[in-house]
Amino acid sequence: MLWGSPQRRRGHPKRIEALHGLGGESKRRRCAINEIWEGIKQAALLLWHLDPEVMHIVAVSLRVSGTALLLSAAIGIPLGAWLGFSRFVGRRLVVALLYTGMGLPPVVVGLFVYLLLSQSGPLGSLNAAWIPRLFTVGAMVVAQVIISFPLVAGFTMAAVKGVDPSLRQQLISLGATEWQATLAVLREARFGVIVSVIAGFGSIISEVGAVMLVGGNIEGSTRVLTTAIVLETRRGNFSLAIALALILLSLSFLSNILMLRLQGKTA
Amino acid sequence: MSDWVYMGEGLRVTYGRRTVLRVDELTVRAGNLLGIVGPSGAGKSTLLRVLALLEPPTEGVLYFGGSSEPVRWPPPLDVRRRVTMVFQRPLLLSDSVFRNVAYGLRARGSDNVRPRVEQALEMVGLAHMAHAAAHTLSGGELQRVALARALVLEPDVLLLDEPTANLDPYNVSVIEEALKRLRHHNHTTIVLVTHNVFQARRLADRVMFLLDGECVEAADAETFFESPKDPRTRAFVRGEMVY
Numbered sequence: 001m002l003w004g005s006p007q008r009r010r011g012h013p014k015r016i017e018a019l020h021g022l023g024g025e026s027k028r029r030r031c032a033i034n035e036i037w038e039g040i041k042q043a044a045l046l047l048w049h050l051d052p053e054v055m056h057i058v059a060v061s062l063r064v065s066g067t068a069l070l071l072s073a074a075i076g077i078p079l080g081a082w083l084g085f086s087r088f089v090g091r092r093l094v095v096a097l098l099y100t101g102m103g104l105p106p107v108v109v110g111l112f113v114y115l116l117l118s119q120s121g122p123l124g125s126l127n128a129a130w131i132p133r134l135f136t137v138g139a140m141v142v143a144q145v146i147i148s149f150p151l152v153a154g155f156t157m158a159a160v161k162g163v164d165p166s167l168r169q170q171l172i173s174l175g176a177t178e179w180q181a182t183l184a185v186l187r188e189a190r191f192g193v194i195v196s197v198i199a200g201f202g203s204i205i206s207e208v209g210a211v212m213l214v215g216g217n218i219e220g221s222t223r224v225l226t227t228a229i230v231l232e233t234r235r236g237n238f239s240l241a242i243a244l245a246l247i248l249l250s251l252s253f254l255s256n257i258l259m260l261r262l263q264g265k266t267a
Numbered sequence: 268m269s270d271w272v273y274m275g276e277g278l279r280v281t282y283g284r285r286t287v288l289r290v291d292e293l294t295v296r297a298g299n300l301l302g303i304v305g306p307s308g309a310g311k312s313t314l315l316r317v318l319a320l321l322e323p324p325t326e327g328v329l330y331f332g333g334s335s336e337p338v339r340w341p342p343p344l345d346v347r348r349r350v351t352m353v354f355q356r357p358l359l360l361s362d363s364v365f366r367n368v369a370y371g372l373r374a375r376g377s378d379n380v381r382p383r384v385e386q387a388l389e390m391v392g393l394a395h396m397a398h399a400a401a402h403t404l405s406g407g408e409l410q411r412v413a414l415a416r417a418l419v420l421e422p423d424v425l426l427l428d429e430p431t432a433n434l435d436p437y438n439v440s441v442i443e444e445a446l447k448r449l450r451h452h453n454h455t456t457i458v459l460v461t462h463n464v465f466q467a468r469r470l471a472d473r474v475m476f477l478l479d480g481e482c483v484e485a486a487d488a489e490t491f492f493e494s495p496k497d498p499r500t501r502a503f504v505r506g507e508m509v510y
């Protein structure tokens with residue numbers, strides 16, 4: 001077949017683990033194209049056999065970003081809806097802050113969360129049970145929420161503002177309560193709201209700076225797709241790096257396809 | 268029940284620096300049909316939004332439904348649910364016709380939704396379109412769904428902003444007959460904004476002429492059309508330019 005010999009394909013997990021080392025050997029070879037090709041072949045094997053190390057890294061990534069995304073949606077959708085509906089003094093300032101939040105460099109967020117949560121930091125020194133410690137999954141979730149909730153809120157606000165404001169008044173006049181009218185307008189903007197959540201996901205699943213800083217890339221606990229790619233590339237473990245990169249690419253690709261389809265529906 | 272539904276004194280609506288509505292006195296009697304006519308931009312829709320209790324007047328007091336207390340802002344839900352306004356531009360939810368018409372009933376948690384929706388669609392001649400998606404409707408169909416959505420609620424007061432603007436003569440008469448029935452059988456109070464003086468003449472008990480935000484004349488339909496006091500009213504009724 002396309003990749004490796006039949007024995008390799010049939011090889012049990014232990015054998016596959018042994019393959020991780022191959023990238024190291026090939027480092028000595030000077031031909032980069034060969035190296036990449038070899039890496040892709042090995043990566044395909046790792047994926048085909050659902051290599052436990054790879055699967056664990058994927059699971060941590062999805063768990064961290066999934067949790068962060070749920071929290072971001074819980075904060076960002078109501079915030080965006082509120083900013084889309086209401087008019088109050090200082091709204092422009094809040095919106096300007098939100099736009100700044102949408103463009104925050106993730107590594108700066110990482111630094112900020114690091115300082116907050118470190119032992120001597122304002123939150124870390126409290127030693128409270130509900131404050132996540134540095135170099136844990138919890139700290140990574142905090143950083144990712146800060147990165148993604150402004151995106152969710154910003155896109156939700158745009159979606160809500162795109163709905164004709166008279167519709168809300170019309171529904172109120174049909175006897176809807178404020179709350180019912182709000183829900184109906186959110187429902188009208190539903191594709192835009194879903195797009196906001198997917199955009200939030202895209203921003204954190206592929207983010208490396210913040211999770212590296214606050215997670216520490218600890219094997220078996222805080223190692224995620226992006227930080228593992230950085231590490232394995234440095235180590236010369238190209239097969240593993242490429243396997244992880246392919247998974248990351250597929251995740252981004254799938255979420256973007258979903259986003260495009262939904263955007264097509266709003267138009 | 269008292270014999271008036273609205274009483275307004277010194278009503279002003281100002282947007283930014285522009286006062287777009289100045290109505291010193293307004294009375295709408297229960298069970299009557301008040302026609303509001305006037306050129307484009309006269310403030311008709313603005314007045315209707317105030318009567319719908321959607322917007323507070325910038326100045327002045329408004330009494331509603333025989334209450335001796337002026338309307339509080341925001342008005343309590345049970346008060347504002349007695350009035351339903353159909354907007355000039357029909358705005359439907361991106362959903363089926365049926366669900367659009369059912370919206371107000373469901374918001375109130377009413378029962379017997381299906382037969383009531385079907386009956387309302389029947390009234391506007393759209394019984395066959397219950398399952399069509401709102402975005403597939405023609406302009407006139409949209410307008411009739413928007414009307415059915417209000418009729419189904421059987422409100423005490425119905426405020427209609429140009430409800431027949433996009434309709435052919437046959438459907439205009441269907442709607443006009445429906446309005447006449449509502450008034451005679453349900454004693455619904457109706458305020459009808461229309462550009463069409465002939466429609467006002469066919470339907471209204473009382474007519475009010477708005478010009479540039481001001482009430483030029485308000486009178487019983489017969490007086491309004493046969494012997495208006497103001498020369499501008501006379502000109503408008505004859506279809507001449509008034510400013």
Ligand SMILES: Nc1ncnc2c1ncn2[C@@H]1O[C@H](COP(=O)(O)OP(=O)(O)OP(=O)(O)O)[C@@H](O)[C@H]1O
Nearest residue numbers: 282283287305306307308309310311312313314355
């Ligand atoms: N929200 C608003 N902000 C600012 N100006 C407004 C607003 N709503 C209405 N106006 C202005 O108030 C004036 C009266 O508007 P209104 O919609 O009441 O007119 P109308 O008599 O209903 O006109 P038409 O027959 O064209 O519907 C218009 O000049 C309009 O530009």
Ligand SMILES: [Mg+2]
Nearest residue numbers: 311312355428
């Ligand atoms: Mg108007």
